[in-house]
Amino acid sequence: MALLVVNRVYNNNTVLVNVGKRDQAIVQGKGVGFQKRHGDKILPAQVERIFYLNTDEAKQRFGTLLKDVPIDITMTSFAIIEMAKQAFHYPVLDYIYVTLTDHISQTYKHIMSGKYQKSTVPDISDKYPIEYEIADKAVDMINHDLNVHFPKDAAQPIALHFINAHGIENLGEEEKIDTENFGENVNKIVKSVFSEHGITRNITNQNYFDRLMIHLQYLVARIQTDEQDKQELNQNIESDFQKLYPKSYKIASEICDEIQTRLEIKLNDNELVYFVIHIQRLIQEK
Structure with a gap:
């Protein structure tokens, strides 16, 4: 050394x-x-x-996290990700350093304040045994390193973070989708559409990109449990967004169409609106 x-x-x-x-x-x-x-x-x-x-992005990411998250929580999260890489040879996309750290930090706050509620994330361990094993070990590491008690069910949303941040390449037009790997496929579709429009994660937009990734995780959970947002938004919102943010609306529509067609599911109109909001922030469409 x-x-x-x-x-x-x-x-x-x-x-x-x-x-x-x-x-x-x-x-x-x-x-x-x-x-x-x-x-x-x-x-x-x-x-x-x-x-x-050893990269400018790694330094930037670490500095950004330390503004909002205590160093001990940040380092425990990083250790969990390294454990997944080394012990399970599990490849991840870089945004997990932000999303997982934020999740652990928020859960820690809820536990310490007595406001923790049992996770509503569905148990899909039969389809993703490796991710759930990683998550179980992650809970043990959190409890040991932070001297806290994360309950067993806290592993489920952690597993979802790894499922959706699994290292995957962009989806080509002719590539077939395995509908069993639902979370990964949603990410593939989004990144494929982004690639067509030249959208990539960078230092300028990384916070908004990571927030979109968090939104995707909960979208997957809502779809798999058939609990999409039932609240009806004002009918004018979608048409207003289409006029105000035509590029964001176009990209969001392509994503929703691809998800519905390739995964053979139905998204409600609210999901389109949520995508427009995230994409507008991401590309800074005025």
Whole structure:
């Protein structure tokens, strides 16, 4: 391991270090930051976990999360993702670092304030056994690292995060869809339509992109439990959005049409409106 030099101490157990001349990393270990100051060296033997921030996007993502999420929760979330990659060889799309961390943070707040409610996410472990095994281990890691008690059912929405962030390529026009892998296929369709319109996740739009990914997770849950939004929106909203945001409306319509055609399901009109809202923010259509 290269020389580790303290850049910033977050707490006694978590430190941002410079690795060599160019790279940075977050290291964790019992007492690794105790009485350390900028420029001090850390012995590799003290390090229990290390997360490299070797790209500008990784540094940006980590900095964004720390504005809203405590460092211990952020690092536990990152450790869970690394566990999935290494122990299960499970590929993930980068946005899971944001969506999973946000989810764990919100659940932690609800538990600590006594407002936690049992997850309404459907149990689809028979179709996704690996993701559910990852999620079970994730709950154990959370409880151990954060000294909290996430109940067993907290694993289900965590599994859904991994299902929907599974590393997949864009869907080609002629590629057939396996309707059993519903969550992955919704992501494939959205990313395929985005690709046609040149929409990609970047530093400028990453927050809105990640919010859309969260919306997709709950859309999948609503469809699989046949609990789509039953509330009727004002009939003028859709036509107004079509006039105000024609490009966003066009992209949203293509996504909804593809989902309905390829997955042989029916979306209600509200889902189209929700997609328009997310896409308008994503592409910043004025």
